[in-house]
Amino acid sequence: xxxxxxxxxxxxxxxxxxxxxxxxxxxxxxxxxxxxxxxxxxxxxxxxxxxxxxxxxxxxxxxxxxxxxxxxxxxxxxxxxxxxxxxxxxxxxxxxxxxxxxxxxxxxxxxxxxxxxxxxxxxxxxxxxxxxxxxxxxxxxxxxxxxxxxxxxxxxxxxxxxxxxxxxxxxxxxxxxxxxxxxxxxxxxxxxxxxxxxxxxxxxxxxxxxxxxxxxxxxxxxxxxxxxxxxxxxxxxxxxxxxxxxxxxxxxxxxxxxxxxxxxxxxxxxxxxxxxxxxxxxxxxxxxxxxxxxxxxxxxxxxxxxxxxxxxxxxxxxxxxxxxx
Numbered sequence: 001x002x003x004x005x006x007x008x009x010x011x012x013x014x015x016x017x018x019x020x021x022x023x024x025x026x027x028x029x030x031x032x033x034x035x036x037x038x039x040x041x042x043x044x045x046x047x048x049x050x051x052x053x054x055x056x057x058x059x060x061x062x063x064x065x066x067x068x069x070x071x072x073x074x075x076x077x078x079x080x081x082x083x084x085x086x087x088x089x090x091x092x093x094x095x096x097x098x099x100x101x102x103x104x105x106x107x108x109x110x111x112x113x114x115x116x117x118x119x120x121x122x123x124x125x126x127x128x129x130x131x132x133x134x135x136x137x138x139x140x141x142x143x144x145x146x147x148x149x150x151x152x153x154x155x156x157x158x159x160x161x162x163x164x165x166x167x168x169x170x171x172x173x174x175x176x177x178x179x180x181x182x183x184x185x186x187x188x189x190x191x192x193x194x195x196x197x198x199x200x201x202x203x204x205x206x207x208x209x210x211x212x213x214x215x216x217x218x219x220x221x222x223x224x225x226x227x228x229x230x231x232x233x234x235x236x237x238x239x240x241x242x243x244x245x246x247x248x249x250x251x252x253x254x255x256x257x258x259x260x261x262x263x264x265x266x267x268x269x270x271x272x273x274x275x276x277x278x279x280x281x282x283x284x285x286x287x288x289x290x291x292x293x294x295x296x297x298x299x300x301x302x303x304x305x306x307x308x309x310x311x312x313x314x315x316x317x318x319x320x321x322x323x324x325x
Contacts, residue, residue, distance in 0.1 A: 012062040012139070012147060013044050013052065016096045023309035024179050025057045027321065030307065031183045040142050042096035052154035054182055054210055056175040060093060062137045063150040071112065074138070074146045075119040087128035090117045091151055093139040104140075112138065116148075161205050165233050166226035168200045172258060172289065176311055176319075178206040183323060184256045184287040188212045194252045194283065196245040197275075201227035203256050208236040217243040246278040255283035259290040267292060276301035286324045291317075298324055 013033075017025040029036060032055065033046040045064075052061040065081055068074040092109035104112075116138060117127050137151030162174045172180070181203060185191050188211060195203045198216035200223055207214040208231065216227065216238060224242055231238055245257070257279060261267050272294055279286050280302045288298070298305060303324035312318045 009049075010045055010047060010064045011049050012039070012064055012149070013046070014059045014093065014096050014139075015042055015044070015055070015057045016059060017057045020312045021057070021175070024176065024311050024321065027307060027309040027323075028055060028057065028179045028182050031186045031323070034186075040095075040097040043139075043141070052152055053157055054178075055154070056156070056158060056178050058154050059096065060137070060151060060153045062093065062139065062147065062152075064147055065149040066147070068146050068148075069144060071115075071140070071146050074148055075116055078116065078119050078148070083134075087126050087132045088120070088134045088136055089127065089129055089132040090114075090120075091135050091137050091153075093137045093151065095139055095141065097142060157209065158206060161202075161209065161234065164200070164202075164205070164230045166200050166230050170261070171200050171202050173313075174202060174206065177202040180256060180287060180289065180321060181207045181210065181212065183321065184254045184285070185212055191253045192251070193254045193256065194248065194250075195256045195258075196243070196248050196279070197257050197260055198227055198240065199223055199258065201230045201240070203258065204231060204238055204240070205234060205236065207256075208238055209234070214238060216240040217245070217248060219244045245275050248278060248282050250282055252283045254285045254287065255279050257286060257288045259288060259292070259294070261291050269294075269297060273297045273300060276303070284325065288322050288324065290320050290322070293320070295322075298322065 015025065029044060032050060033044055033048055035048065036044045036046040039045050052058045066074055066077060068077060090113040092113050094103055135151045136148065138146065138148045140146050158174050158178050185193055191213065193207060193212055193214040195214060195216045198204055198218050201216065204214055204216045217240065221242055227240055259267065259272065276297055286303060295305065305322050305324050307323040309321050310318050311321060
């Protein structure tokens, strides 16, 4: 099967996660790929094309060009493809759904890359292992189906964001913050976002790094210089104001709220409800992170919970992430 029509184009994404992040990764994938089809444990197929580097869990994206039930058949049909690149490189994509004992050895993977490269040689440009115009990936699914296509590997650019000049021990970690932004804003074009309890700016930095238009505010004057320094440290800029969430004005498509909390006491539910009602007045959608059970408060504030997950940190601490409209 050769895919030529733009409407027919399917993309395959491989992903991995730590066990304690399973529910967070699943919620992010549901948000990014509402049409997604889980082919097997760690592979999803979709019509949606995104930069794989957006997600802390996605390893790479393949634009599927060929699908065959055997490797020899795939190599035989590679000549059918009309590829425009002057140079290319073949990369065997490890199937993250397979255990180490099930996956092919390195020598086998390199041999397959060589065989495919030779079958394309002189037909589709020249091999360039160092600076190719295009990387082509090949992957074998658990059912023996082989897929071939244009491949883009994820770059964990967010790793550098962990080295902020200013940090809070209670702030979201960078991986969680990045996933939360993707859950809140799966399609960034034209979307206005606010983080009205921005703290030290972890969510702001992840959103800005993905080109999302976001503003920040916080009621704590002690964090203002720190959050602004953190944002500038990575070459970003954003409006950040000293403001209580209950005083936020304007209209936003999405609000991302990491509910303030004190590890030694329970947050006042009256204040929490006021915060949520205020959010309802300026945002159409809310993604809230909380350590307390606040379902009833969310409903009282006029929101409906559409999706959710739990994120664990260690044995005794966990947060809930709720997607509300």
